[in-house]
Amino acid sequence: MQADELLKQHLLKTISLTDEQFAYVFSHFKPLSFKKGQAIISPGDAVDAEYFVLSGCLKSFYMNDDLKMFILQFAMPNWWASDYNALTYHLKATITVDCVTDAEVLCLSSDDREKLCDELHQFERFFRLRTNKGYVAAHKRLLSFMNNDAQGRYEELLKQYPELYNLVPKQLIAAYLGVSRETLSRLKRNG
Amino acid sequence: MQADELLKQHLLKTISLTDEQFAYVFSHFKPLSFKKGQAIISPGDAVDAEYFVLSGCLKSFYMNDDLKMFILQFAMPNWWASDYNALTYHLKATITVDCVTDAEVLCLSSDDREKLCDELHQFERFFRLRTNKGYVAAHKRLLSFMNNDAQGRYEELLKQYPELYNLVPKQLIAAYLGVSRETLSRLKRNG
Numbered sequence: 001m002q003a004d005e006l007l008k009q010h011l012l013k014t015i016s017l018t019d020e021q022f023a024y025v026f027s028h029f030k031p032l033s034f035k036k037g038q039a040i041i042s043p044g045d046a047v048d049a050e051y052f053v054l055s056g057c058l059k060s061f062y063m064n065d066d067l068k069m070f071i072l073q074f075a076m077p078n079w080w081a082s083d084y085n086a087l088t089y090h091l092k093a094t095i096t097v098d099c100v101t102d103a104e105v106l107c108l109s110s111d112d113r114e115k116l117c118d119e120l121h122q123f124e125r126f127f128r129l130r131t132n133k134g135y136v137a138a139h140k141r142l143l144s145f146m147n148n149d150a151q152g153r154y155e156e157l158l159k160q161y162p163e164l165y166n167l168v169p170k171q172l173i174a175a176y177l178g179v180s181r182e183t184l185s186r187l188k189r190n191g
Numbered sequence: 192m193q194a195d196e197l198l199k200q201h202l203l204k205t206i207s208l209t210d211e212q213f214a215y216v217f218s219h220f221k222p223l224s225f226k227k228g229q230a231i232i233s234p235g236d237a238v239d240a241e242y243f244v245l246s247g248c249l250k251s252f253y254m255n256d257d258l259k260m261f262i263l264q265f266a267m268p269n270w271w272a273s274d275y276n277a278l279t280y281h282l283k284a285t286i287t288v289d290c291v292t293d294a295e296v297l298c299l300s301s302d303d304r305e306k307l308c309d310e311l312h313q314f315e316r317f318f319r320l321r322t323n324k325g326y327v328a329a330h331k332r333l334l335s336f337m338n339n340d341a342q343g344r345y346e347e348l349l350k351q352y353p354e355l356y357n358l359v360p361k362q363l364i365a366a367y368l369g370v371s372r373e374t375l376s377r378l379k380r381n382g
Contacts, residue, residue, distance in 0.1 A: 062334050070337040072330060085327045117319070121312045128308070128319035131326050136276045138329035139263060143253050145336040146261040146369050178337050 003031055003054050003106060010052070010078050014129050015122040025116060025123060029106040034099045041083050041097040049109045050082035051075075056103030057167050061175070062095045071176040074100070074168065076161055080130070100168055150179045154187040194222055194245050194297060201243070201269050205320050206313040216307055216314060220297040225290045232274050232288040240300045241273035242266075247294030248358050252366070253286045262367040265291070265359065267352055271321070291359055341370045345378040 004026050011017060017025065029052070034040060040058065041047055051058070058075040060083070072095060075081035083093040087110055117124040137160075144153045154177055157164065164173065174184045192200075195217050202208060208216065220243070225231060231249065232238055242249070249266040251274070263286060266272035274284040278301055308315040328351075335344045345368055348355065355364070365375045 064338050088323055088327050124315050124319055128315055131322045132279055135322050135326040136279050142329060142333050147255050
């Protein structure tokens, strides 16, 4: 499927746009291709855009002082990724967003997002509802970490991204769940 | 300060509304008073509203099967609270929202929120930007849990709610941070 058709279907699940409005929206998105392992955002970068995934898989992660990796998010087709803390507060990036596989994305600058939200009420609605879902998912995951419920996180992950297991190395899935690879194997047996 | 003035100042920090628009918005909010300890939302309830805090302090929490309490959020004046998972997906509540102190709130039903978002583009913007901030804060707290950084969570909490320590029993603060009361005392000495 073409990039414009993928984005259109994604937006029309939540809002209504005429063909003309969609063409105008789409003209603000810039297609980019990245290779497996390539970084889209690195710590210290200025962050002024977010990315809609067309194909492939991204991950966003934080690396602590002991070089331990914590995965905040995987982004598969139809998901969005950025360093939202940096993007929202005009700060330098503190996390990395890079490519688990070769990936094609559509890049939307935050200036263009604000312009489109201004011009098209429905576009603003799209971002309200998308962000609300993200907020709810983050709170669910937070409760699961507080409650030390790795099995719950594992099941939630499978529900959100059923195709992830074929795409992503097991150590990355463990880094998302916040468990060791041994614990991950145990969760899979229980599942 | 009167309820309408508090809400008006809160909204005008993010969006612009004429006096007439604000009066219309305000007519959809219902003032409610609660006593210390009283529950506003209990597990199993149908959830069809969110609450803007005028005075006092609410907490939202999850209680696991071992009756251990995990505090998702404190809500002080100018904060909003609900079970956003239940509210978003029309599910029964899984968390409790109750009153740490006597509290006065303004209740906005989700039907009225959607109606106002439909009618007033600026109101939709308000909820997009508010929810985006909540999303970023939840991801920050998530990283802090994954990274086992109780000191970071403690400092973030003080930054977000500097007045909290005078209002809230220490065991509730420990339940928010996900640490024991002993660890909390250690964090305070380091701070």
